[in-house]
Amino acid sequence: MTEQHDSAEGIPVGISACLMGEQVRYNGGHKRSRYCLEVLAERFRFEPFCPELVAGLGVPRDPIRLVGAPGEEPRVVGTKDPSLDVTARLAEVSATFADQHRHLRGFILMKGSPSCGLERVKVYHANGMPSHSDSGAFVRALRRHFPELPLEEEARMNDAVLRENFITRVYAFDDWKRHVEADPSHHALLQFHSRQKYLLMAHHVEAYRELGRYLADAGNRPLDEAMGHYLGRFMAALARPATRKTHANALMHVFGYLKRALDSETKQDLLAAIDDYRQGHVHLAVPIRMINHYVKRHGSAYIRAQTYLDPHPYELGLRNAI
Ligand code: SF4
Numbered sequence: 001m002t003e004q005h006d007s008a009e010g011i012p013v014g015i016s017a018c019l020m021g022e023q024v025r026y027n028g029g030h031k032r033s034r035y036c037l038e039v040l041a042e043r044f045r046f047e048p049f050c051p052e053l054v055a056g057l058g059v060p061r062d063p064i065r066l067v068g069a070p071g072e073e074p075r076v077v078g079t080k081d082p083s084l085d086v087t088a089r090l091a092e093v094s095a096t097f098a099d100q101h102r103h104l105r106g107f108i109l110m111k112g113s114p115s116c117g118l119e120r121v122k123v124y125h126a127n128g129m130p131s132h133s134d135s136g137a138f139v140r141a142l143r144r145h146f147p148e149l150p151l152e153e154e155a156r157m158n159d160a161v162l163r164e165n166f167i168t169r170v171y172a173f174d175d176w177k178r179h180v181e182a183d184p185s186h187h188a189l190l191q192f193h194s195r196q197k198y199l200l201m202a203h204h205v206e207a208y209r210e211l212g213r214y215l216a217d218a219g220n221r222p223l224d225e226a227m228g229h230y231l232g233r234f235m236a237a238l239a240r241p242a243t244r245k246t247h248a249n250a251l252m253h254v255f256g257y258l259k260r261a262l263d264s265e266t267k268q269d270l271l272a273a274i275d276d277y278r279q280g281h282v283h284l285a286v287p288i289r290m291i292n293h294y295v296k297r298h299g300s301a302y303i304r305a306q307t308y309l310d311p312h313p314y315e316l317g318l319r320n321a322i
Helices: 034-042 087-100 137-145 160-181 186-203 205-216 223-238 244-261 264-278 285-298
Strands: 011-016 044-049 064-067 075-078 107-109 121-124 130-134 151-153
Touching: 011 160, 034 044, 075 087, 087 137, 107 137, 137 151, 151 160, 160 186, 160 223, 186 205, 186 223, 186 244, 205 223, 244 264, 244 285, 264 285
Parallel strands: 011 044, 011 107, 064 121, 107 151
Antiparallel strands: 064 075, 121 130
């Protein structure tokens, strides 16, 4: 297990308060998430937040919805009483939250909410007819004020690829926070990139190349500028889920570091496992486990340090499902 997993207190992750079982929904109910409370809570230290409650809308409250035309920033108004316009209040509490929670490594959101919905939240015309869909008001503010923060909807985490992707991003961001942001230097930035290379390659090979070139002369740029540019591009690249094809490509690169140390039978076994995975016959955990076995014995310090080989706690079983 890598050092980044050892955070004794758990990794700080924000969550829509209703998902924690808090009775903060407009009707006094909640949307308790078993996966968050029973599985992820073992690793994450959740910080619940309900933007509507903090904006002063009580419980129970009149429901609100998004209203506007495509291309406009939607307004957030009462469903029954459209003169109740909470757009500015919600924007303000959301921006304040983002400013005061820079320590978070991710945020898990409640789907469909005009505040917390990540995407596909219904937007209505002023006459009440459905128009199009957008993100909730809180999510828009998080993207504006804290764009590198990994976001995901709890419901979308039923999808194994999206679940693994979100948790990978949380752990990568945690690594950044603890090892680059906590003690910034060009050296720390280069070290981070060095150990994240194959993870980045598996998600976005173009970003992997581009950031490699960028860092080649990052020493000539102000540190703040280099860190800001790198982090924005890195987190955006990781948000694109890796596929069987891109994972197989990254695995082949790791394999390239081992082949001189392995006999031909072992090499054939490893290549067969990578190919079985690429073709969908086995889960990612199979070739990763085999590669890790040989990396531990024959890998250089550089390849052993790759987060790609161990990006999140093994016990979560995330790579047994993709
Ligand atoms: S979805 Fe968001 S705004 Fe609505 S009750 Fe849950 S935490 Fe509050």
